[in-house]
Amino acid sequence: MKRVLMVAAENGALKGAKVGGMADVIRDLPGALYSQGVCSDVIMPSYGFLHRQQAAESLGELVVDFYGQPHWLSLYRAAHPSLPEVNLYLIDHPLFDQGGKIYTPGASERPFAEDANKFALFCLGVAKALASGLMPMPDHLHLHDWHCGVLALLRAFAPEYGALKAIPCVLSIHNLAIQGTRPLSQEHSSLQAWLPGLFATLDDDALARVTDPRYPQCFNPLRAAIVLSDRVHLVSPSYAQEVLRPSAPELGFVGGEGLEADLQLKQQAGALHGILNGCEYPSHKGSGQLSKRQALLRGSTDKLTPLIDSAEQAIGGWLCQTPWVRSGDQLALMTLARLRRQSEFQDAPRLLLTSVGRLTDQKMAILCYRDQQGVSTLEHLLKMLAEHAPSGLMAILGSGEDAIETQLMQLAGRYHNLLFINGFDLPLSDALYECGNLFIMPSSFEPCGISQMLAMRAGQPCLVHGVGGLKDTVSHGEDGFVFYGDSLAEQSGALLQTLAQTLPLIGKEEWQQVCDNASHKRFSWEASAKAYCQRLYKLSAH
Template identity: 45%
Template sequence: MHSILMVAAENGTFPGGKVGGIGDVIRDASPALAKAGCLVQVVTPSFADVVGRARGASQFEVSVPFRAGLERLLLVDISADRNPEGVRHWVLDHPLFTATGGIYNDDPTGTPFATDASKFALFCAGVGAAILNGRFGPLDVLHLHDWHAAWLLVLRRFAPQFQSLQSLRTVYTIHNLALQGVRPFAGHWSSLDAWFPDLKVDRSILQDTRWPDCVNPTATAIRLADAVHTVSPTYAQEILHPSAIEERGYYGGEGLEADLRNAADQGRLHGILNGCEYPAAAETTGRRTLLAMADAELLVWVAGRATVASTHLVAQKRLGEWSTRSEPEVLITSVSRITGQKVGLLQQTLEDGTTTLEALLQSLGDRGLYVFLGTGAPELESFLTKTSALHSNFLFLNGYSERLANAMYAAGDLFLMSSSFEPCGISQMLAMRSGQPCLVHGVGGLRDTVSDEVNGFVFGGENPQEQADNLLAKFDRAMSTHRHEPEFWQRLSRAAKAARFRWEESVAQYCSQLYSPTPE
């Protein structure tokens, strides 16, 4: 049907190849597309020791001009290591990609995205050269994921050697519009002019709307791609409007709403919900088993450092207390990155001076336990740690383990996801898959997957204060339902478990809306 090259920063098919939602989508959408009859290949920068593990794999050298020199990259076929449903997986290997030890890097506040932008600019140049060299065979579609892959559209438009790529249809997927990869046009070691000094561009096509001396790869991709895709229908509508974060707590187009409205007017903007995998046998985990698993994982995290972090010390104390108590009557769970988007509403200060999280824990009382798993911004991790130190019914596990996350989805009674905005979300789908109703903010993909008092609970509000109040009111409603209306609760649980968001349906829309040219 279509011959597709997925270009992304992450690939969750392989250990060490995933940080967030991009990795999940690449892992699950690619084999679903292959089952639908598409020829699918994936290429990412090298990560972890994936090249070392792919012994005997096909390898090809690719050379590209970069920073006034010639850089040699190695294109490695890693499909033999793991090749679900006939998808062919590649990595481009170069010292720049693995020098910092992670897929993404945290640069100082004054130079955001500097390290990553240089890495992904070279990566995109290498992908373009490999396409021209025929390493991926005949292609119909370039499917580019987030700003990391957007540099390929810059080169496709302006670099003379890449003009033949104009014949390929381009799809740009927005996983999170809040991260745009903005860098200067010139005057910095991490700038467009530093990477490609001979590139002649039309700045009006590339420039950021707020900082005209900077190139915005996300804006450029929205302007140049044949199709622009968001990972839920509601998010596709939300981003058409300006952000009003301070006034309403609402996250909209992040400064790119004019470009997004233009794409929508041209029929290029499409909101398609991400899918979820549904194994034949659902995992089950008891609460005691979950707490034992948490204790074991915590020991591993502690052993990885020369000193014991305070957050782990608090968690050990809480686990020790709960090991001698009877099982909690109700178990609240969250699995999330620790970012302002995910946690900010829990930190909202209420009229009495307490935070939303503290008020929720007071409402939960001694009969329940709230377990939160995740890592992220240090100041927010500190907030969660201090809250756990003051409230014995809150266990903050400051790390990540997929095994532990899956156990939390299976063992919990109510999954809490209070994101300020949410392009799609996967955690709520995984919790629902296990029959755990979710309490969510009615935004983005959360609104598209959870229906209030049908398969979960949904709150809203015109500003952060109102949203916090409504969250707490809906939490009280959920707890009352759990305790006093067991039959209704079971109906909610069954409805959550029965909900289906299948990749087969999503990729069918990919093929009809994203990969096929729009009729004139």
């Protein structure tokens, strides 16, 4: 079997090692590649706890030159939970141990500083582990996102790691908007500080390939990985086209984010590929999923009660971890208590709109956009929902930027038909996918997206912005609904107009067909894995 080494910051196969969609890919892709005759080992930081949690065996110590001084890292190997021939490698160092957290927010005046230090050292450890023979050389090196940029730099320019040039290198970009940019020099978190010896040898041509096009005094790890990898992969075909155009914030368009010229060069060389992520589909799909939806429309309370129970359990789990009660949690519990009382009198919401995701500009800019009267898109949505279905409910599960959390909490206090649960809980997210009538996902950009796939898998149609992976997965009028717009104002209006056209359909006979179409649609990892082998790894069909 061919061996690929995935270099990543996250892995959903390990407890506590998932933050975003990259972790789902690193969890699910190895199984699909295995069936194609490819063993995809994964290497990532241990973050101070994964090697103990996995009872990993020690493979030895690595000594690297970092900040101009020797640093000792420990290399471990653990068995993959379900694929016996696949290895999970973990590198540990005190710098990686941040109380069990994968990422740290960093100060606003020094974005990415701590994380950039951590992943620069991690990349050094990976290069040393391979070059020293402490772990076997793979047939392909597969980097994921900006965290691996320093590894691409070492492979290209560091003589002691020259052997890595013989390994074809692929980069997968899960989110182009996050690039990990740091100063080139004169900062503790900079390329010169991490690698003073190598930095002194980089000529103008080398520096020109790794600096930020917008900030020439900065090192851009994601750009370095793009320029210095053999092939670049975007996680959906539409996103792979969008990133070739410059971003235009005034038009509400997010594209190449300053890296479009490098991506255009890759495309011209035939080295840019858009391959959609897959989704796992359990073989024992429950038989009652669509009837749950019909029951909720009829006001049946036995379907709403488990959702309320799950929400209360999630909030209770968060409350017990702190000595104080967040006002948002208290507000959500009050709303849940009212919903429980309503359900006891057979007055449960007959219409449930849902949203699950990170509360960032990417996901929420359109919903948070305010019109000339200062009224947000979400507020208009809640008014429309109340007018169409007085007992209807919009349920939002997510956490993220403080300003967005505050805006949602204030709306939840003013509108009885908004349930805002500030956090993330997997059982609760599953319950929202199962019980909802319409999933709202108006991302400003979406490299691929998994939430819409999970909602569709559960038979819940989605209302989405026609960008990236959302455009590639939802077909308007068939299995969901898609809106467009050439500015934030237009996108806001188009969302509300599409919703106004969609609400009257819910519960009708044709709506059941849309639900059926959504639940039967498949985005298989097997198809994606075949494309990886053929287009990214250049392997013959298995």
